[in-house]
Amino acid sequence: MTINPDGINVPALHQFAQAVAGDASKGNAQFNVKTRWEHQTRSEATVCHYTLGGTTHQRHFEIAADEPTELLGPNSAPNPQNLPMAALNASCQWATLPMPQPWASHFIAWRLELAANWDQRGFLGLDETVNPGYDEIS
Secondary structure, eight states: OOBOTTSOBHHHHHHHHHHHHHOGGGGOEEEOOEEEEEETTEEEEEEEEEEETTEEEEEEEEEEEOOOGGGTSOOOSOOTTHHHHHHHHHHHHHHHTTOOOGGGGGOSOOOOOOOEEOOHHHHTTSOTTSOSSOSEEO
16 A cells, blocks of 8 residues: 555545546535534534445534624634635645645645635625625635
């Protein structure tokens, strides 16, 4: 088994890609998250399983979300706006690391930072001309 310097099993990645190329249904993936409100501005999402190629795989992760005190929460977890940015950062890293490119082995450490601009006047309904969500993610 050949593991690249980043710990990715490149032959296994190629084997998975070949299996999907031979049978597209093996690449069908479904992920789910169940979210429940706990109190005040806090909620908790639970990841229970995912399905890949028709086979369900069990897993368990809990992801809390809350608002900072300035937005009337107790600041007990990242807010819901932080979570999609964290997911985008993680997916970008995942997509890049397993690439068996000559330059990929030269990474020792790297970081990715996102910022999102959101004018709260739209969210609060104070100005109909202002988008109630993100205007820009950079």
